[in-house]
Amino acid sequence: MAAIIEFRNVTKRFGPVTAVDDVSLSIQEGEFFALLGPSGCGKTTLLRMLAGFELPTSGQILIDGQDVTRAAPNQRPVNMVFQSYAVFPHLSVQKNIEYGLRMDGVAPEERRERATAALELVQLAGYGERMPDQLSGGQRQRVALARAIVKRPRVLLLDEPLSALDAKLREELRFEMSALQDKLGITFVMVTHDQDEALALATRCAVMNKGSLLQVATPPDLYEFPSSRLVADFIGGVNLFEGRVTNEASDHAVIALPELGRTAWLDHGAGASETAGIWLALRPEKVELMKRGETDVEPPVMEGTPAGYNTARGVIVDIAYLGSESVYDIRLEGPNGAADGKRIRVIRPNLTRWDQEDFTWDEPVWIGWHAEAAHVLLQ
Numbered sequence: 001m002a003a004i005i006e007f008r009n010v011t012k013r014f015g016p017v018t019a020v021d022d023v024s025l026s027i028q029e030g031e032f033f034a035l036l037g038p039s040g041c042g043k044t045t046l047l048r049m050l051a052g053f054e055l056p057t058s059g060q061i062l063i064d065g066q067d068v069t070r071a072a073p074n075q076r077p078v079n080m081v082f083q084s085y086a087v088f089p090h091l092s093v094q095k096n097i098e099y100g101l102r103m104d105g106v107a108p109e110e111r112r113e114r115a116t117a118a119l120e121l122v123q124l125a126g127y128g129e130r131m132p133d134q135l136s137g138g139q140r141q142r143v144a145l146a147r148a149i150v151k152r153p154r155v156l157l158l159d160e161p162l163s164a165l166d167a168k169l170r171e172e173l174r175f176e177m178s179a180l181q182d183k184l185g186i187t188f189v190m191v192t193h194d195q196d197e198a199l200a201l202a203t204r205c206a207v208m209n210k211g212s213l214l215q216v217a218t219p220p221d222l223y224e225f226p227s228s229r230l231v232a233d234f235i236g237g238v239n240l241f242e243g244r245v246t247n248e249a250s251d252h253a254v255i256a257l258p259e260l261g262r263t264a265w266l267d268h269g270a271g272a273s274e275t276a277g278i279w280l281a282l283r284p285e286k287v288e289l290m291k292r293g294e295t296d297v298e299p300p301v302m303e304g305t306p307a308g309y310n311t312a313r314g315v316i317v318d319i320a321y322l323g324s325e326s327v328y329d330i331r332l333e334g335p336n337g338a339a340d341g342k343r344i345r346v347i348r349p350n351l352t353r354w355d356q357e358d359f360t361w362d363e364p365v366w367i368g369w370h371a372e373a374a375h376v377l378l379q
Contacts, residue, residue: 261335
């Protein structure tokens, strides 16, 4: 599939501050692409340069093979949906959607037909005569989407499009936006700091920090195989253990974890030389929680793992019940059995209505993980 958007060594400076630092990135036609990162990472600046609202200090931006680096916004085949909706309060819904077409000189009859079709696409058929103050926040966001897609852009830019909505409405609109993008086949480029939103909507994500790209990958690869501690920590929750490779083979690796006084077993190579310093990343939902009596000294054996590996003793210090799941904070024993070891997080799904009562505060437990559960990070 051909790239519809290319950033070639793009840098943007505001005085002494480098907002975007030598970014090269290709976005394929028909993708739902997300630019993801914390506030101030450069993602919005990158989107604004793509829209033509900011000019790069250096580098090139191409859309459909054409250099648009210095082109004005109205000379680019893009349209933008803003975080604040930017719906004209004095115009009806129909006139809001027709506005861009009217500016382009489209005939009145065609304007009405295209606006009506756009309203149907965003599930607002029959709302054309209403004023914006008669709409809910979610409906106003749909109007903003309809106004953008009615011009049939090659690329639709979305700047934190759902951040002003409540949690339940955000979830509903995620599904609608995904279905809309699939139906239209337009390339969507979205900026967001919401990891869940990016993972739910995007076909690929780019994680940024301090103006640089850290990783570009599909949502599953980004979550399961982060390239660094920064990415692992930003995308979802993660438990990180500093370690050292003591045995490396093609089908397994052994890693010493000094913080636990324990050793980890992987069912694959670690990709690092023996004695090399690494970090072991464990997602909270991949850690198992097991009962432990005060006299239990023999750890459980995890499936597919030799005895003595991938376990640790601890005590539950906090519990958060979230309905579909419960979150447990565990204080692990230190290397010499001390009660002041590392604090980690475990997530368990509540599979029955009474599942949350299985464990309680201050209860001694074992934690364990399977041989394939951990991911090794070299940086």
